[in-house]
Amino acid sequence: MDSEADLSIPSRSETPDSVETRSKRGLAARTTWAHTRPARDGEAEYLGNSQIKYCIHCTELSYGTSVTTNMRHHLMSKHQIRIETTPGSIQQATIDQLQRLYIKAESSGQTQQIDT
Numbered sequence: 308m309d310s311e312a313d314l315s316i317p318s319r320s321e322t323p324d325s326v327e328t329r330s331k332r333g334l335a336a337r338t339t340w341a342h343t344r345p346a347r348d349g350e351a352e353y354l355g356n357s358q359i360k361y362c363i364h365c366t367e368l369s370y371g372t373s374v375t376t377n378m379r380h381h382l383m384s385k386h387q388i389r390i391e392t393t394p395g396s397i398q399q400a401t402i403d404q405l406q407r408l409y410i411k412a413e414s415s416g417q418t419q420q421i422d423t
């Protein structure tokens with residue numbers, strides 16, 4: 308009984324856990340909706356079948372829409388927030404923000420918590 312051929316070495320999975328197919332459009336949409344919040348009391352939650360999201364930057368007069376493009380235009384025109392549509396610049400923006408936060412923390416003597 309020579310069944311060495313049966314020895315199966317468990318091969319580690321070569322499949323990455325996250326193979327995201329990121330379309331530019333999808334990424335931009337996600338980034339856009341990051342600037343929104345759900346409807347509050349008294350605000351319309353749906354327009355037809357679409358859920359309305361509200362701008363988190365508007366404080367006095369709330370702005371809500373279910374259309375990504377509209378929200379993007381709103382963020383750009385009212386809050387000077389530019390939603391980048393390329394993954395590269397999103398990451399760069401995140402890195403820039405982290406660096407700014409780090410510098411801020413450093414200046415207030417809180418970097419030890421971050422470094423360790």
Ligand SMILES: [Zn+2]
Pocket residue numbers: 362363364365370381382385386
């Ligand atoms: Zn707004």
